[in-house]
Amino acid sequence: MNILLIEDDVVLADGLTHTLNASGYSVTGASTGAYAEQLLLAQDFDLIVLDLGLPDMDGLEWLRKLRSRKIPLPVLILTARDGVNDRINGIEQGADDYMSKPFELRELEARVHALIRRCYGGFSNDIVLGRLTLDTHNHQLLVNGQTINLSAREYGVLEILLLQAGKVVSKDRIAQRLTVDGDALTDNAVEIYIHRLRKRIEPFGTLIRTVRGLGYLLERSDDE
Numbered sequence: 001m002n003i004l005l006i007e008d009d010v011v012l013a014d015g016l017t018h019t020l021n022a023s024g025y026s027v028t029g030a031s032t033g034a035y036a037e038q039l040l041l042a043q044d045f046d047l048i049v050l051d052l053g054l055p056d057m058d059g060l061e062w063l064r065k066l067r068s069r070k071i072p073l074p075v076l077i078l079t080a081r082d083g084v085n086d087r088i089n090g091i092e093q094g095a096d097d098y099m100s101k102p103f104e105l106r107e108l109e110a111r112v113h114a115l116i117r118r119c120y121g122g123f124s125n126d127i128v129l130g131r132l133t134l135d136t137h138n139h140q141l142l143v144n145g146q147t148i149n150l151s152a153r154e155y156g157v158l159e160i161l162l163l164q165a166g167k168v169v170s171k172d173r174i175a176q177r178l179t180v181d182g183d184a185l186t187d188n189a190v191e192i193y194i195h196r197l198r199k200r201i202e203p204f205g206t207l208i209r210t211v212r213g214l215g216y217l218l219e220r221s222d223d224e
Contacts, residue, residue, distance in 0.1 A: 003026065076115060139152075171187055175189075
């Protein structure tokens, strides 16, 4: 899952990035609202962590503009503004959750995970398609209760395909999901991970179809 972190405090941003990376998320940072806008146009994200005290604009104004464009990405506000009215205003402007500084990293990690689970995977830790169950808490693939071993990148590919099951996911989106420390994957590398996943999951009635020129689509096979 790709997270856009909009935070101008370099030390805090580094800490958040380290914590979220350790939890399996890919984090892209922006220290200004303007740069965050550029990133949104260039990349796909699954969640936004937003500081309100940005150097070039107020975070709430940035959020209002986001919602006015009907962009439904879940947004977690992270701010020093801790009054009740501040919280109410943040939620009314379109935030999905609100945390006040200072905070515990473990709590933020839990809230990020809960938001993603609620917005993309229902209220369960599991994403289920046919005989496949992806345990997003433990980062495991289960088939009929038995664990199927996946590498971290194989898991990342399968997670994004399962979250978008029945929809085409572009090769670029998959490459972004697997990018670590700015080291982007090549198209050939993505194809290799898709090939490996096919060998692992197709015997259990789930197919990864190539939609030429568009990307990949995960679906149950007809005989399932």
